[in-house]
Amino acid sequence: MNDTRSEIIRLGSELIRSVGYNSFSYADISKALNIKNAAIHYYFPSKSDLGVEIIKRNLNAFNELTKTWEGLDYKLQFSNYIHMHDSFIGNHWLCIVGSLSPSYDTLPENMQKELKGLVNTILKWLTALLDNGLKTNIFSFTETPRTKAFIVHSALLSSLQMNKVLKNDVYKSIQEGLLNI
Amino acid sequence: MNDTRSEIIRLGSELIRSVGYNSFSYADISKALNIKNAAIHYYFPSKSDLGVEIIKRNLNAFNELTKTWEGLDYKLQFSNYIHMHDSFIGNHWLCIVGSLSPSYDTLPENMQKELKGLVNTILKWLTALLDNGLKTNIFSFTETPRTKAFIVHSALLSSLQMNKVLKNDVYKSIQEGLLNI
DNA sequence: GAATATACTTACTACTAAGTAAATTTGATT
DNA sequence: AATCAAATTTACTTAGTAGTAAGTATATTC
Numbered sequence: 001m002n003d004t005r006s007e008i009i010r011l012g013s014e015l016i017r018s019v020g021y022n023s024f025s026y027a028d029i030s031k032a033l034n035i036k037n038a039a040i041h042y043y044f045p046s047k048s049d050l051g052v053e054i055i056k057r058n059l060n061a062f063n064e065l066t067k068t069w070e071g072l073d074y075k076l077q078f079s080n081y082i083h084m085h086d087s088f089i090g091n092h093w094l095c096i097v098g099s100l101s102p103s104y105d106t107l108p109e110n111m112q113k114e115l116k117g118l119v120n121t122i123l124k125w126l127t128a129l130l131d132n133g134l135k136t137n138i139f140s141f142t143e144t145p146r147t148k149a150f151i152v153h154s155a156l157l158s159s160l161q162m163n164k165v166l167k168n169d170v171y172k173s174i175q176e177g178l179l180n181i
Numbered sequence: 182m183n184d185t186r187s188e189i190i191r192l193g194s195e196l197i198r199s200v201g202y203n204s205f206s207y208a209d210i211s212k213a214l215n216i217k218n219a220a221i222h223y224y225f226p227s228k229s230d231l232g233v234e235i236i237k238r239n240l241n242a243f244n245e246l247t248k249t250w251e252g253l254d255y256k257l258q259f260s261n262y263i264h265m266h267d268s269f270i271g272n273h274w275l276c277i278v279g280s281l282s283p284s285y286d287t288l289p290e291n292m293q294k295e296l297k298g299l300v301n302t303i304l305k306w307l308t309a310l311l312d313n314g315l316k317t318n319i320f321s322f323t324e325t326p327r328t329k330a331f332i333v334h335s336a337l338l339s340s341l342q343m344n345k346v347l348k349n350d351v352y353k354s355i356q357e358g359l360l361n362i
Numbered sequence: 363g364a365a366t367a368t369a370c371t372t373a374c375t376a377c378t379a380a381g382t383a384a385a386t387t388t389g390a391t392t
Numbered sequence: 393a394a395t396c397a398a399a400t401t402t403a404c405t406t407a408g409t410a411g412t413a414a415g416t417a418t419a420t421t422c
Contacts, residue, residue, distance in 0.1 A: 004399080022204055023287045025379060039400050041381065094283055101342040102275055102283045106204045112346075119346050143358040150351050151336045151358050154343060158335035161282040165293075165300050170331050177324040177332050185369080206409060220370055222411065 005043045007033055009057065012050050017093035021051055021111075022103055048108035055114040058096045059121060066125055074133035081126065082152075082175055085160060089171050092164045097122070098157040123149050139181045152178055186224045188214055190238065193231050198274035202232055202292075203284055229289035236295040239277045240302060247306055255314035262307065263333075263356050266341060270352055273345045278303070279338040304330050320362045333359055 011032055015024035026037040026047065044050035065084075069077045085095050100107065100115050107115070127149040133139035141148050159174040192213055196205035207218040207228065225231035246265075250258045266276050281288065281296050288296070308330040314320035322329050340355040 019287050020203075020284050022201070023284060036401055042399065047380070092286070098339070098342075099283055101346050102280055103201050103204060104345040105273070106200050116346055119343065142361055147354040147358040150340065150343070150355050154339035154351075154355060155332045155336040157342075158279070158339035159331065161279075161338075162300070162331070162335060164285040165282050165297055170335075173328040174331050174335060177328040180323055208409075217371055223370065228410070
């Protein structure tokens with residue numbers, strides 16, 4: 001795969017995580033990569049094409065990653081999930097879902113669809129894991145697995161957002177709280 | 182208080198909740214109110230002045246509301262808090278914190294400061310409530326009150342964001358899950 | 363009744379954004 | 393060396409966006 005193209009995607013991802021989809025421009029990318037904005041339009045005719053590609057890659061990465069966890073015990077899989085975004089804290093980055101969801105109504109339709117698919121994939125995987133763990137008495141909680149998945153996912157996603165604002169131990173605290181399952 | 186001014190604030194609040202601070206313009210407000218954009222600049226010279234005013238009003242409203250709950254038993258206060266944003270679901274609105282936090286790095290400094298103050302106020306109140314409830318055996322949870330406050334706040338805030346994307350029962354589910362304390 | 367403040371409008375500026383058409387360069391193939 | 397397609401720049405358009413300077417009608421104060 002072309003170097004410029006993947007650099008655009010890499011930078012685009014970072015920008016979505018740090019300032020959000022609506023707050024970065026092709027100029028931000030072109031300046032950083034020392035190319036012209038038209039060069040980005042060559043690879044991604046419209047900004048939403050880039051947005052869709054970035055979401056797709058995240059979905060792919062999630063599927064690949066969880067596949068490598070297959071067979072691990074549920075506690076470890078859960079812990080892996082909870083620690084998935086640890087590398088983002090220092091830069092105060094968000095996960096893609098936490099970055100794009102709040103501005104969902106302003107996103108182009110193809111990105112909305114892709115984002116919805118990503119969220120559903122994550123929740124489906126997490127619900128199944130919690131269900132398995134509950135049935136085998138590895139986990140212990142009173143909510144339904146689906147509700148528990150909603151809560152865990154939401155709390156984790158939002159802890160990255162709060163980390164941006166408070167810049168304190170909110171992320172680590174929530175992690176520890178959630179792991180106590 | 183002036184009618185135009187409060188209409189600007191009302192509409193600004195709605196727009197922040199629905200599309201976010203960076204995605205609405207003075208044109209959106211001026212068109213809706215049948216005034217010129219300069220009229221908005223008359224009341225709020227810069228957009229951040231409007232943003233700050235809206236956050237301040239939310240802080241004020243939170244303080245006023247929780248003050249009216251003083252004396253109520255902890256379970257009821259907690260339930261009131263959890264149901265605070267029920268009226269937003271139909272329109273897929275976010276709470277102010279959930280709307281502004283993800284784009285924190287793009288906000289003008291005065292808004293960042295104000296937002297941080299609001300988050301701290303909410304977390305302080307919630308932590309105190311959870312602490313009181315735990316000490317009197319009204320609530321039962323294993324985390325520290327501070328961590329539990331982080332989790333509850335984050336899960337609730339993010340459930341409104343997920344409601345935008347999924348448009349299903351995620352908000353109600355999380356509410357029920359959280360109330361089981 | 364003259365002066366002044368309030369609440370705007372008109373008409374603009376400076377700037378930024380996404381996007382495009384056409385020309386040019388680069389690099390591999392024949 | 394000539395050719396051709398892919399990659400990229402040049403130079404531009406269109407459409408916003410925040411913000412401002414100057415003017416005006418209406419009410420309020422002196």
